[in-house]
Amino acid sequence: MPPETVPTAPAGAATGLPGAPAASIVIPVFNEEGGLPQLHARIRGVLDALDRPAEVIYIDDGSSDRSLEELLVIQAEDHRVTVVSLARNAGQHAAVLAGFAHARGAVVVTLDADLQNPPEEIPRLLEAIDAGHDVVGTWREDRGDPALRRVISALVTGVASRSVGVTMRDCGSMLRAYRRDIVDQVLRCAERSPFIPVLAASVARRPTEIAIGHAARFVGRSRYSALRFMRLGFDLITGFSMVPIQLVSLAGIGVSLAGMSFGVFLFIRRLVVGPEGEGVFTLFAILFVFLGFLILAVGLVGEYVGRIYLEVRGRPTYLVRTVHRPEETPPCASS
Ligand code: UDP
Ligand code: MG
Numbered sequence: 001m002p003p004e005t006v007p008t009a010p011a012g013a014a015t016g017l018p019g020a021p022a023a024s025i026v027i028p029v030f031n032e033e034g035g036l037p038q039l040h041a042r043i044r045g046v047l048d049a050l051d052r053p054a055e056v057i058y059i060d061d062g063s064s065d066r067s068l069e070e071l072l073v074i075q076a077e078d079h080r081v082t083v084v085s086l087a088r089n090a091g092q093h094a095a096v097l098a099g100f101a102h103a104r105g106a107v108v109v110t111l112d113a114d115l116q117n118p119p120e121e122i123p124r125l126l127e128a129i130d131a132g133h134d135v136v137g138t139w140r141e142d143r144g145d146p147a148l149r150r151v152i153s154a155l156v157t158g159v160a161s162r163s164v165g166v167t168m169r170d171c172g173s174m175l176r177a178y179r180r181d182i183v184d185q186v187l188r189c190a191e192r193s194p195f196i197p198v199l200a201a202s203v204a205r206r207p208t209e210i211a212i213g214h215a216a217r218f219v220g221r222s223r224y225s226a227l228r229f230m231r232l233g234f235d236l237i238t239g240f241s242m243v244p245i246q247l248v249s250l251a252g253i254g255v256s257l258a259g260m261s262f263g264v265f266l267f268i269r270r271l272v273v274g275p276e277g278e279g280v281f282t283l284f285a286i287l288f289v290f291l292g293f294l295i296l297a298v299g300l301v302g303e304y305v306g307r308i309y310l311e312v313r314g315r316p317t318y319l320v321r322t323v324h325r326p327e328e329t330p331p332c333a334s335s
Contacts, residue, residue: 021080022052022106023126026099028092029071029113030061034219036070042119044078050123055326057082057099058113062089075324083324090318091232092223093194096174098318100183100196109177110196115218116144117175125177128208135204136177137197139170144216156233160195163241164202169209171197194317195236202240238303245304248297255293262286 025043029036040056047054058075060068060083068085075081084102086095096110107129111117121138128136143150153172160171178186178200185203186196201207224232237244270276 020104020106021055023050023054024099024103024105024108025054025056025119025122026059026096026103026108026110027056027113028059028061028095028099028110029063029067030089030092030095030223031063031065031067032113032220033063033066033070035113035115036067036074038218039113039115039119040074040078040081042115046119046122047080050126052126053080055080055082055103055105057084057102059083059095059099060085061092061095062086072324075326079326082326085321085324087319087321091228092174093196094318096196097187097190097194098320100187102323103183106180107177108180108183110174112174114220116215117173118213118215121175121212122177124210124212125175128210129177129179133206133208134179134182135200135207137168137170137201137207137209138173138175138212139209140173140214141211143214145214149222152229152233156236160198160201160236160240163237163243164198166201166204166207168197168201171195171201173197173212173214175212176200190317195232195239198236198240234303238300238307245300248300251293252297255290259290 025047027039027043032039043056047056056078058071058081060071068083071081071083075083082102084098086098090098099110100108107126109122109125111119111122117138125136125138145153153170157168157171161168174197176197182200182203186194186199189203190196190199
């Protein structure tokens, strides 16, 4: 099969195809070889008991381990599985987007591959969709992540909620369900560095959130390094609003005013007290604070300029190498 390239927001996201399953489970996979058999065993258990037909779409996000091979084995044994193999690592959210583009179900559920989100919660999400909600978010009770990670997540969720004007308890929880129309909207407006839960929240009309269990990682460690996580945070901040850059400008004005007042104060003090030798280092300290502001401001401007650059360059968010659909016999495993 020739490689297939899909643009950022493919127009042909299949909707209501005859024979399309009622639900699609979308799972991004990046170097998860150790846990995939167990993951699929649990997914299969849930799907077998489900009240409606469902498909599973695994997206291999350019894994360098044997994840793709594992997925093809799973696919060979389960006719409900489609494997989308990306040409290179595109990041979790771009991988989910690729999954959206290939999902055919009337409801799409996303899930992490590391079993931190229990697949057994899927029926509860579908119930909430049946009850009339178009996006079902989740928040993680007894979250199995380190404390620092939880604090950063809470901050990120606060920023995200404010920037799209929708209150979310936990935008980092990826066990979520989206109705077809929301999936189509997200595909249409997904841009550079999509952050799916926030993007979906911005177009949702009747969102809801439910509490779910959360486990520590089953095997391996988080695929997010501190740097990757920071990049995601910056994407989120600059991707949804212009407020940060406006705040920086405001801070710049504030800092300049403070600097001027400080100069006036020093001048008057010089007249009253006379020349003083001390305090030079205090001045240095203050200088460094200002310098920090300046660097941050330049960095933020750079973020926006970078986004414009990426947008102008117009490369797709992800590149699909091969799609292994159930009815096809998989071609020799390309990696
Ligand atoms: N993931 C991905 N591409 C990446 C990083 C992560 O597809 O570049 C997948 C990963 O395989 C997992 C999910 O995204 O299924 C969440 O990743 P991880 O568990 O590392 O994130 P955390 O739970 O620490 O937020
Ligand atoms: Mg995880």
